Amino acid sequence: MHRFLIASAMLSLAAPLAAEPEFSPARIKADVAFLADDLLEGRDTGSRGHEIAARYVATQFEAAGLKPAGKNGWFTPVALSEATLGEGATVTITGKAGATTLAQKVDVLLSPSHSEASTTIDAPLVFVGFGLDDPKYGLDDYKGLDVRGKIVVMLRGIPKGAPDEVIAHLADQKLANASRRGAIGAITISTLQSEKIDPFTRRLAAAGRPGTTWVAADGKPFDESPAVRGSARTGTKGAELIFAGARRPLATVLAEADKPGGRPKGFALATSARFAFTSTERRITSPNVLGMIEGSDPVLKNEIVILMGHLDHIGIKAGGGPGDLIRNGALDNAAGSAVTMEVARAFASGPAPKRSLLFIANTAEERGLLGAEATANMPPVPIDRIVAAVDLDMPLLLYPFTDVNAYGGDHSSMGEAIARAVGSVGVALSPDPQPEETIFVRSDHYAFVKQGVPAIMLATGFANGGAAAWKSFLSTNYHNVGDDMNLPIDWQAGAKYARVNYLIAKELADGERVRWYEGDYFGNAFAPAAPKAKRPKP
Numbered sequence: 001m002h003r004f005l006i007a008s009a010m011l012s013l014a015a016p017l018a019a020e021p022e023f024s025p026a027r028i029k030a031d032v033a034f035l036a037d038d039l040l041e042g043r044d045t046g047s048r049g050h051e052i053a054a055r056y057v058a059t060q061f062e063a064a065g066l067k068p069a070g071k072n073g074w075f076t077p078v079a080l081s082e083a084t085l086g087e088g089a090t091v092t093i094t095g096k097a098g099a100t101t102l103a104q105k106v107d108v109l110l111s112p113s114h115s116e117a118s119t120t121i122d123a124p125l126v127f128v129g130f131g132l133d134d135p136k137y138g139l140d141d142y143k144g145l146d147v148r149g150k151i152v153v154m155l156r157g158i159p160k161g162a163p164d165e166v167i168a169h170l171a172d173q174k175l176a177n178a179s180r181r182g183a184i185g186a187i188t189i190s191t192l193q194s195e196k197i198d199p200f201t202r203r204l205a206a207a208g209r210p211g212t213t214w215v216a217a218d219g220k221p222f223d224e225s226p227a228v229r230g231s232a233r234t235g236t237k238g239a240e241l242i243f244a245g246a247r248r249p250l251a252t253v254l255a256e257a258d259k260p261g262g263r264p265k266g267f268a269l270a271t272s273a274r275f276a277f278t279s280t281e282r283r284i285t286s287p288n289v290l291g292m293i294e295g296s297d298p299v300l301k302n303e304i305v306i307l308m309g310h311l312d313h314i315g316i317k318a319g320g321g322p323g324d325l326i327r328n329g330a331l332d333n334a335a336g337s338a339v340t341m342e343v344a345r346a347f348a349s350g351p352a353p354k355r356s357l358l359f360i361a362n363t364a365e366e367r368g369l370l371g372a373e374a375t376a377n378m379p380p381v382p383i384d385r386i387v388a389a390v391d392l393d394m395p396l397l398l399y400p401f402t403d404v405n406a407y408g409g410d411h412s413s414m415g416e417a418i419a420r421a422v423g424s425v426g427v428a429l430s431p432d433p434q435p436e437e438t439i440f441v442r443s444d445h446y447a448f449v450k451q452g453v454p455a456i457m458l459a460t461g462f463a464n465g466g467a468a469a470w471k472s473f474l475s476t477n478y479h480n481v482g483d484d485m486n487l488p489i490d491w492q493a494g495a496k497y498a499r500v501n502y503l504i505a506k507e508l509a510d511g512e513r514v515r516w517y518e519g520d521y522f523g524n525a526f527a528p529a530a531p532k533a534k535r536p537k538p
Contacts, residue, residue: 044315066291086278148182309336310365403461452527
């Protein structure tokens with residue numbers, strides 16, 4: 001950092017700017033305490049507790065002076081489709097030795113259908129490696145394979161090696177790519193690495209929650225892989241049956257995939273599979289909460305900067321039993337929602353920025369980013385008017401943070417804008433400290449990226465005790481009953497995080513319009529016609 005910037009940062013730390021609004025630790029604490037109270041029962045999507053939380057956020061937006069920006073006042077109802085698998089679901093593998101049936105929740109995990117009450121498919125199996133499919137990026141796992149009308153078998157996860165957000169994105173699109181290639185079914189098997197990280201047996205224990213997707217304006221459940229009528233994950237027993245009589249044994253394929261950069265090539269298998277299952281669908285609605293502050297510039301006010309955080313969590317722990325069963329979600333993400341409200345209050349109390357600001361409390365993030373997907377696909381304004389989106393998801397307010405991470409910030413000039421904003425108050429913008437977690441594709445901002453909007457998720461960083469705090473929280477409290485008000489939450493850190501996000505939003509709303517960088521994968525893929533910015537030299 002240049003000496004001038006260091007001096008400016010020190011002055012900013014010594015005393016806030018005279019015109020800067022107050023950021024109250026007490027208000028943030030009060031908001032988190034309400035949202036994480038046991039009475040809201042963990043704010044599960046579609047629950048009464050989440051509805052109460054949504055109304056609370058709306059009242060805070062109204063009290064601050066925001067304008068309602070939802071379809072119905074403060075709220076935009078998100079229609080959701082829940083699909084539940086019926087009893088007796090099976091996958092049968094047939095080879096030269098005969099047929100073997102794999103039972104649901106024992107040897108296989110089938111996903112329910114949102115569009116078919118009863119599903120039966122029977123087709124040959126084709127191994128497609130990791131199932132990554134973007135030849136322009138050098139990933140062509142379908143090369144030389146005809147999977148039309150077939151069931152594809154793919155390795156779970158991504159190849160070993162340096163983490164890559166593009167590969168993480170393509171891994172998220174595996175079923176969509178299989179559908180585009182004409183496959184009618186998919187089976188995922190574990191690699192040696194993925195079995196260590198996320199064992200099949202762990203997934204068996206967690207089975208039972210319905211599959212959920214958002215419902216499009218035409219009333220149909222959104223399905224990015226419409227040709228794939230059945231998908232499943234299987235364990236060792238199923239994988240061995242699938243590869244019976246194969247030209248390359250399963251052990252050889254898994255050993256190759258376990259090497260750095262290992263990408264086993266696909267081939268037709270000597271077996272077939274039959275899926276047979278029933279599904280029950282029901283519709284629910286759950287609200288996003290939207291509030292607007294109109295920009296001051298007569299032209300730029302038509303452009304929108306979004307600041308958002310998901311309001312939902314995962315409700316009451318299944319199974320009953322003694323002790324605390326409520327997963328309150330104090331940090332995930334009552335804290336992000338509270339900071340969103342505090343930043344909204346700050347902007348409402350002072351001069352409006354040039355561009356308009358849209359504050360959103362999303363629903364159904366824990367179900368698969370569904371509230372954000374609904375907004376990004378059916379936006380309240382034309383999508384090209386949304387210039388940037390900042391997602392506040394699970395700020396870890398357990399230590400006096402000195403740096404932040406902007407997941408996805410290196411794909412557009414948004415990273416530069418964020419660095420300027422946080423640097424002005426002596427906070428560093430650090431590179432991704434855990435690239436192996438591919439956070440870029442795992443939170444609400446990703447829904448906007450896929451619609452061509454530069455977007456990031458902002459998190460407190462790993463410096464000044466952050467690494468240890470993150471490790472402890474993720475291993476002990478994340479998605480568990482311990483994420484509640486009994487945590488030693490640093491409310492001063494919450495106020496500081498609100499101030500940082502205020503400055504980021506102000507920079508984005510008052511500065512040059514954010515642009516994807518020239519040559520960036522995501523900008524080229526999702527906003528090919530949009531003007532691009534030159535990437536700064538290192």
